[in-house]
Each structure stands twice: as C-alpha cells, then as structure tokens.
Amino acid sequence: MPQRPAHYPFSAIVGCDTEQLDDLGLALVLTSVSPDIGGVLVRGQKGTAKSTAVRALASLLPPVDVYRGDRFSVDPADPSQHSPDGPFGPGTAVESRPVNLVDLPVGATEDRVLGSLHLEQALTHGKVAYEPGLLARAHRGLLYVDEVNLLHDHLVDLLLDAAATGRVTVERDGFSVEHAAKFLLIGTMNPEEGELRPQLLDRFGLTVEVTAPTDPSARAEVVRRRMAYDADPGGFASGYHEAEEALADRIAKARGAVERVHLSQAALLKIAEVCAAFEVDGLRADIVTSRAAVAHAAWAGRETVTRADIRRAALLTLPHRRRRNPFDAPGLDEELLDRVLGDEDPPPDPPEPPQPPESPDDPDEPSEPEDTDPSQSPEQQEQPPEDGPQDPGPDAQGPENPDGPDQSAEAEQTDAPPNTDTEQDAEEGPEDAGPPPPSSDRATSTVGSAAPYRARKLSVRGAGQGADGKRSRAVGRRGRRIGAAPPGSGSGSSLHLVETVRAAAAAPREGERMRIRPQDLRVAVREGQESNLILFCVDASGSMAARKRMSEVKTAILSLLLDAYRRRDKVGLITFRAQQAELVLPPTNSVDVAAARLEDMPAGGRTPLAEGLLEADRVLRREQRRDPRLRPLLVVVTDGRATGARGAVERSLAAADHIAGQEISSVVVDSESGPMRLGLALGLSARLGAEHLPVGEVNAEALNTAVRERAA
Incomplete structure (x- = not known):
C-alpha cells in the first residue's frame, strides 16, 4: 500500500496551481514572504480546503537553523536570542530542520500552551524543571488554530501577549522562564459558529473569505483531484513535485528580495489615504498594508511598489479592520478603493539633489534644509495634506438606520393596546385561517430596528460548570x-x-x-x-405589529444579542405567530446570523403563546442532552396575550407551569406599552417563575437613570 504523504500538495489545490493565485493562496504566500505582516485569518464555510491549504504551506517554507538539542529553536545567527536550554557556545553543533507546524487545540489548557512544571522531576527527584509549551515549539514556525473563534478567552489573552511582544514569560510554581515566541499565526473559522474577539481579529495581518466554487467544472476538478489523491497519495504528490519545488524556490527568492523593494513616499501617502478613507481604527492597518504591498511587489518580481500592489494588499488587510460592530457585514467597497487609488501608479521618489561643493572655510557646515518636500508633486506642495479626500462619498458606508426612530415617529400614531379580543382580531385577520395573505401589508410586515445600546446583564441562577x-x-x-x-x-x-x-x-x-x-x-x-445558552422566544403576532412597538422590541433583542456576543454566549431564536411556533435559528455561537434573522422577521396574525413556550421547552431539552453543562436562559419577549384556538389562554398557562417545573432560569421582556396596560406579561412571568423586565428597562443606561431619579 502506498505511503500517504504528510499533506496534500499546496500547488494541487484549485486556485493555488496557477500564476494568478486566488485570495487564499496569495494571502498565505505573502505572509510567508514577509512574516512581519502578522499572519492570516481564513473565514469560510466547512469543506472549503481551509485546513488543507494551511497544512500544505509548511513544506514550502525554507528550513531553519537551530542548535542541536535546543527545544526553543533560537536562531544561531541572532546573538540577541537566548534559549533557556543554553547557553550555547561557538562550538555547539548547528543543524537544519523544517519549520514546525504546531496545532493549538481549542480545548488546550494554559499549562499546555505556556509550559508547566515537570511533575515527574519535581516529585521524584525534587528538582524544579520546566516543560516547554506549544508557543515555544512554534517559535520561527507556524502556529495553526483551527476554529479560532471558539478559542477560550484565557488562551486568546495568551496569544495576544505573545503576538504583541514576540516573547513568553512564565512565572509560576517556583520557576521563572522567558523565551522568544515569534511565529506565523494562521487561524481558520466558520463565521456561522461565532465571531472572533476584536482584539485578536486585529492581530491577524490578512483576512480571506473563502467560499466553495459555483462553477460546475471547478467543483468537478476539486473532486477529481481529491479522489486521485485518496487512491494513490504518493503517486499524486509526485506529479506535483516540480510545481512544489518551483513554488518553494519562488517564495525563498521573494523573501530575499523584500529588503530591496522600494516603497516611495508617494506610495506610502496613497496607502495612508486609503486607510483614512475606510475609517480604520489605529495605525496598524497602515503598517500592515505597507508590508503586504512590499511583499506583493517582491512576489511579482518588482523593485518598486505599484498601484496594483497597494490595491491587492488593501483587499486583504482592510476588510476585517473597518467593521464597527459584530453585526456589520464584512467586505470592502472596491469602487471607493479605486477612486482613492486613482488610475496611475504612484510617482517614484525624485533622485537626490546634487550636494553643493563644500566650503573651504568650514567644510563641516551642514547645508540649508529644503523648504519643500521633493517627494511631493507641485499640486501636493500647493495644497496641505489635510485637504486630501475627506469625504469618501456615499458609498463609503450605508445609512446607519434606514428605519430610524424619527422616521418611525412620523409614521406612528397612538399605540394603545386593544382592550378586547374583538379589536385585536380585526387587526390580526378573520377566524383562524392562519397568517393573512402576503398582499396584506398591515397584517404581515417587516420593521427594522434602531441602533443597539448597552443592555442590562441577565444571568442564570446559581453556579454552573460551563465553558x-x-x-x-x-x-x-x-x-x-x-x-x-x-x-x-x-x-x-x-x-x-x-x-x-x-x-x-x-x-x-x-x-x-x-x-x-x-x-x-x-x-x-x-x-x-x-457562558450560557440564551434562547429568545419572540412574539411576532399582530398585537406586536405596530411599527413603534416592533422597532422597540427588535432594538432590545438586538442589544441583548450584542451583549451575548461580548459574553461569548450561545444564542437561539424562536418566533411564534399565526398558528405555530418556528425555530428560526437553532442554537449557535453566531450572533451575526441571529441578528440577520431578527431583522427579516415579519409580524402579523394571532398569538399562539402556548406553542412558542412548548417549542422553547423542546429546544432546551434537546440542547441539554447535547451538553449537560451548558445552562440555559429563556428570554420570552411578549405582551402576554394568547389568542387563536379555544382555550389558548389555559394552554399557555399550562405550558408556563411545565417550564417552571423544569427550574429553567427565564426572563419575560414585557413589550406592552401605552397608558392602558393589561399586565398579562407580568402574570405570565409569575407562572414561569421568571424575572419581569419591561422592554424600556432592557437599556442599562435608562435603568440607571431611573434608579438615580428615584433616589434623588
């Protein structure tokens, strides 16, 4: 049976086998050419060759020289690096080895990442010995984190410290160790399973969105190559040996050419204009874009950074840095990028002016400084830099709130709740015929939300043992x-x-x-x-369809979703209207998807409250079987009304009693507003054993203001 190689060949990946690399292949190559870029984050659906490409990259990198027996892989040519296994003298043997590809598991412990006390040495011999961790092994190599968005917060903090300083300091259990930890950080993730902390997201130099090809011929080629590899791994890999050697040689040459690539002052100014136009935070984007443009020029065999280099670098370095909150769609406006870049390459720096002859009286006297910058064009010299492109145009960012509160207020009339089921039935539709036809805009409508705010913290009773x-x-x-x-x-x-x-x-x-x-x-x-499972059970019936009320409810839920994102919770969404309840979003770590489903949620029809509560009970029991440690918090958003078939009120109270018997922590967000209130949601919260929270008090700032006013 043929010997399976360690990895699938990089050049055999569709999109990485041509002169024009796709975004994934180019991003991995550029960070290999210039490790100072800071690594790559690969976002995409499952089954898009993310892990395959990363594992195949390691064999293309040039080998590294290390001292024999050094577990920390310090560079013998760099006298500033010191190994805890040293000191190593001039006569110490030096050997060459391939770069390490170190996998950081999502469930790794802090001791495994940083290193720990060697227990066997301590307990049997009474010696304090240090066992290096994964960050020590990754020095001068690749640190690969699959599903990086699921990494625990304490491991994220360790990665942030190591990425920022390039060193690891361990102070514990009677020993103190410090060692270098410079590595290529490459992470892969599926956005549907949750987002990444902004601090760690910004540490990735480049980001790539990967999707499966839609062209049938491309998909067929992927399947053909994979099946050929599975049938004969050795023979398949040998067929790409020459391509792999050529690619590795080109990466090595580009690494040596990076220092010779010239980044002109005009090109640097253009990069700054691009970053300013997209309103990125901080200056790391300018630095990373400059490094990526230089690496791209070296990869293309150019000695000067051009417009094409800047454009390709910006498409990889800016999309994940311009996001303002977790619910903004990723991506970059390429039309705005082209407008800022213009149609011409940045002019090269002018040659240095000839030095005037030295004065015989005082040969050491410095020459007079120039009044103008020679790297600027005449137009730039006449106009100060502050007058550059300040308004990126309407395409730079969309309207913040297309359905804002002002617009809602103009279209809204008095929002008093109906006092009888007759008035509500007139709004919801006749009889029990289910949801009204789509042409009925009054009965079935979609209302947007306002900008989210800082939500009040909701928690589960007692103490658990969850993640x-x-x-x-x-x-x-x-x-x-x-x-x-x-x-x-x-x-x-x-x-x-x-x-x-x-x-x-x-x-x-x-x-x-x-x-x-x-x-x-x-x-x-x-x-x-x-972290907890936050399951939203939202009333989307006709009594909630008033524009102002639904906008207020959606804003409150969106704010709670944002709070769940920050607290690393799992979220799910159930809506009930007409005659049934629907699990719109199964429990997931992706609050982005939950926010999108919430915005598209229509309203109208009767109020099957019992069906909504029973569906929530089924979902919670299923999730408890999957992960008994994950404690749930049920958030019911309703005005407390129950309409529909005969006995709807009795059935909803029975469902509430059933959930209360399961001892599930729950909160009823009361959406009822106006001067005349029935207080049905308050009664529902009592039957559930839940906390009653008026929708206006979801806003933490509004609640604090009310408390201060009462205390005054």
Missing part, C-alpha cells in the same frame, strides 16, 4: 481560588501544591520521610464566570 464566559457564576478552571479538591471532582485541573503537601503530611506514614501518594493530589477549586 468560560462572562455571564453567570461558575466553578471551573478560571477565576479566584476558593478551595481545593481531589482530581476528577469536576472542580478544576491545575495542581494545588500547598494543599497536596498538606494532605500528604496529614496522612499516616512510616518513618520520618513524607511520601506523596496519588490520593494526596489536590487541584484548585476556582469560581469564575461561564
């Missing part, structure tokens, strides 16, 4: 230490040396020597915060 987050109390691996327990108790994983020694000392022993037995081991018990 790290920022919402509810939890006993786990993070947080303040509140005690110690034997291993396997579900309370933690880090060894508590003091409590371990104390348990060993309290045990009976023979002779004077104390021995640590397995039953004496203790781990730290810590109290921190966990």
Whole structure:
C-alpha cells in the first residue's frame, strides 16, 4: 500500500496551481514572504480546503537553523536570542530542520500552551524543571488554530501577549522562564459558529473569505483531484513535485528580495489615504498594508511598489479592520478603493539633489534644509495634506438606520393596546385561517430596528460548570481560588501544591520521610464566570405589529444579542405567530446570523403563546442532552396575550407551569406599552417563575437613570 504523504500538495489545490493565485493562496504566500505582516485569518464555510491549504504551506517554507538539542529553536545567527536550554557556545553543533507546524487545540489548557512544571522531576527527584509549551515549539514556525473563534478567552489573552511582544514569560510554581515566541499565526473559522474577539481579529495581518466554487467544472476538478489523491497519495504528490519545488524556490527568492523593494513616499501617502478613507481604527492597518504591498511587489518580481500592489494588499488587510460592530457585514467597497487609488501608479521618489561643493572655510557646515518636500508633486506642495479626500462619498458606508426612530415617529400614531379580543382580531385577520395573505401589508410586515445600546446583564441562577464566559457564576478552571479538591471532582485541573503537601503530611506514614501518594493530589477549586445558552422566544403576532412597538422590541433583542456576543454566549431564536411556533435559528455561537434573522422577521396574525413556550421547552431539552453543562436562559419577549384556538389562554398557562417545573432560569421582556396596560406579561412571568423586565428597562443606561431619579 502506498505511503500517504504528510499533506496534500499546496500547488494541487484549485486556485493555488496557477500564476494568478486566488485570495487564499496569495494571502498565505505573502505572509510567508514577509512574516512581519502578522499572519492570516481564513473565514469560510466547512469543506472549503481551509485546513488543507494551511497544512500544505509548511513544506514550502525554507528550513531553519537551530542548535542541536535546543527545544526553543533560537536562531544561531541572532546573538540577541537566548534559549533557556543554553547557553550555547561557538562550538555547539548547528543543524537544519523544517519549520514546525504546531496545532493549538481549542480545548488546550494554559499549562499546555505556556509550559508547566515537570511533575515527574519535581516529585521524584525534587528538582524544579520546566516543560516547554506549544508557543515555544512554534517559535520561527507556524502556529495553526483551527476554529479560532471558539478559542477560550484565557488562551486568546495568551496569544495576544505573545503576538504583541514576540516573547513568553512564565512565572509560576517556583520557576521563572522567558523565551522568544515569534511565529506565523494562521487561524481558520466558520463565521456561522461565532465571531472572533476584536482584539485578536486585529492581530491577524490578512483576512480571506473563502467560499466553495459555483462553477460546475471547478467543483468537478476539486473532486477529481481529491479522489486521485485518496487512491494513490504518493503517486499524486509526485506529479506535483516540480510545481512544489518551483513554488518553494519562488517564495525563498521573494523573501530575499523584500529588503530591496522600494516603497516611495508617494506610495506610502496613497496607502495612508486609503486607510483614512475606510475609517480604520489605529495605525496598524497602515503598517500592515505597507508590508503586504512590499511583499506583493517582491512576489511579482518588482523593485518598486505599484498601484496594483497597494490595491491587492488593501483587499486583504482592510476588510476585517473597518467593521464597527459584530453585526456589520464584512467586505470592502472596491469602487471607493479605486477612486482613492486613482488610475496611475504612484510617482517614484525624485533622485537626490546634487550636494553643493563644500566650503573651504568650514567644510563641516551642514547645508540649508529644503523648504519643500521633493517627494511631493507641485499640486501636493500647493495644497496641505489635510485637504486630501475627506469625504469618501456615499458609498463609503450605508445609512446607519434606514428605519430610524424619527422616521418611525412620523409614521406612528397612538399605540394603545386593544382592550378586547374583538379589536385585536380585526387587526390580526378573520377566524383562524392562519397568517393573512402576503398582499396584506398591515397584517404581515417587516420593521427594522434602531441602533443597539448597552443592555442590562441577565444571568442564570446559581453556579454552573460551563465553558468560560462572562455571564453567570461558575466553578471551573478560571477565576479566584476558593478551595481545593481531589482530581476528577469536576472542580478544576491545575495542581494545588500547598494543599497536596498538606494532605500528604496529614496522612499516616512510616518513618520520618513524607511520601506523596496519588490520593494526596489536590487541584484548585476556582469560581469564575461561564457562558450560557440564551434562547429568545419572540412574539411576532399582530398585537406586536405596530411599527413603534416592533422597532422597540427588535432594538432590545438586538442589544441583548450584542451583549451575548461580548459574553461569548450561545444564542437561539424562536418566533411564534399565526398558528405555530418556528425555530428560526437553532442554537449557535453566531450572533451575526441571529441578528440577520431578527431583522427579516415579519409580524402579523394571532398569538399562539402556548406553542412558542412548548417549542422553547423542546429546544432546551434537546440542547441539554447535547451538553449537560451548558445552562440555559429563556428570554420570552411578549405582551402576554394568547389568542387563536379555544382555550389558548389555559394552554399557555399550562405550558408556563411545565417550564417552571423544569427550574429553567427565564426572563419575560414585557413589550406592552401605552397608558392602558393589561399586565398579562407580568402574570405570565409569575407562572414561569421568571424575572419581569419591561422592554424600556432592557437599556442599562435608562435603568440607571431611573434608579438615580428615584433616589434623588
């Protein structure tokens, strides 16, 4: 049977086998040519060769020289790098090896990433020995994080520190170690499973959106190559050997040519204009775009950065930096980019003016400074830089709120709730015929939301043991230490040396020597915060269809979704209207998708409150079977009315009693407004055992203002 190679050939990937690389292939090549760019984030659906391309890249990179026996891979040619395994003298053997491709698992522990105390050496020989972690192995190599958006916050903090400083400092368990950790950070993610923290997102130099090809011939070619590789991996890889060698050689030559590529003052000014036009935060975008443009010029064999280099670099460096909040669509306005860049290449820097002859009286006297910058054109010299393109035009960003509160106020009339079911039935439609026809704009409509605000924090009662987050109390691996327990108790994983020694000392022993037995081991018990499942159950019936009310409700839910994104929660969305309830969004980590479904949610028809609550119960029971540690929080958004078939009110109260019996933490967001209120949502919250929250008090600032006014 043929020997399977370590990876699928990079040049065999469709889109990476031609002179014109696609965005994924180009981004990986550019960050290999110039590692200072800062790595690549690959976003895309599952099954789009993200991991395949990353793993194939490692074999194309030039090998590195290391000291023999050095676990930290310091560069022998760089005297500023010091290895904890050293010192290494001039006579130490140096060997060449391929670059390391280190996988950082999503569930890795902090000790595994940073390194930890070598327990065997400490317990058997009484020596404090340091065991290097994954960041030490990744030095001068590639650190690959699959599903980087699912990485725990404490690991994200470690990556941010290492990426910012290029070093790792470990101070724990009786030892202090510092070592270099410079690596190519490459992450892949599926946006449907959740977004990435903005701090880590900005650390990625380039970002690529990957989708499956829609051309049938391209899809067929992908399948053909994959099947050929699976049938004969060795023979398939040998067919691309020459292409792999040529690609590796070109990357090595481009690396050597980067230092010779000239970035003119005019090109640098053009990059600054592009970044300013797209309103990116900070100056990291300017730096990364400049480095990427230089790398692209070196890859193309040019010695000067051109307009094409700047354009291609901007398309890879700016899309993920111009996003203002998690619900903005990614991407870049290419028309605006072309307008800012113009049609001509940046002019080269003029040659240095000839030096005037030195004065015989005072040969060391410096020449007079120029009044103008020679790198600027006459037009630029006449006009100060502040007068550059200030208004990027209407295409730079869309309207912030097409259905804003002012527009809603003009179209809104008195929003008093009907006092009888007769008035409501007239709004919802006759009889029980289900949802009205699409032509009825009054009965079935879609209303947009206003800008989200800082929402009030909602939490689950008690303490759980879920994944790290920022919402509810939890006993786990993070947080303040509140005690110690034997291993396997579900309370933690880090060894508590003091409590371990104390348990060993309290045990009976023979002779004077104390021995640590397995039953004496203790781990730290810590109290921190966990993430939760936030399941929204939203009333979308005719009683909610008034424009002002639905806009207020959608804004409140959008604000709660934004809060869930920041607290790393899982979210789901159920809507109920007409005669049924629908799971619009199964529980997911992607609040972007939830926000999009919310904006498109129509309203109209009767109010099947019982069906909505029963569907929420089914979803919560299914999710509990999948992950028993994930504690849910049910958020019911309704005015409390129940209409439809006979006995709708009794059925809804019975469903509420059933959920209350499951001891599920829940909140009823009361959407009822106006001077005349029936208080039905308050009664529903009492039957659910839920917190009653008027929709106006979802806004944390409004609630704080009300509290201050009452206290005054």
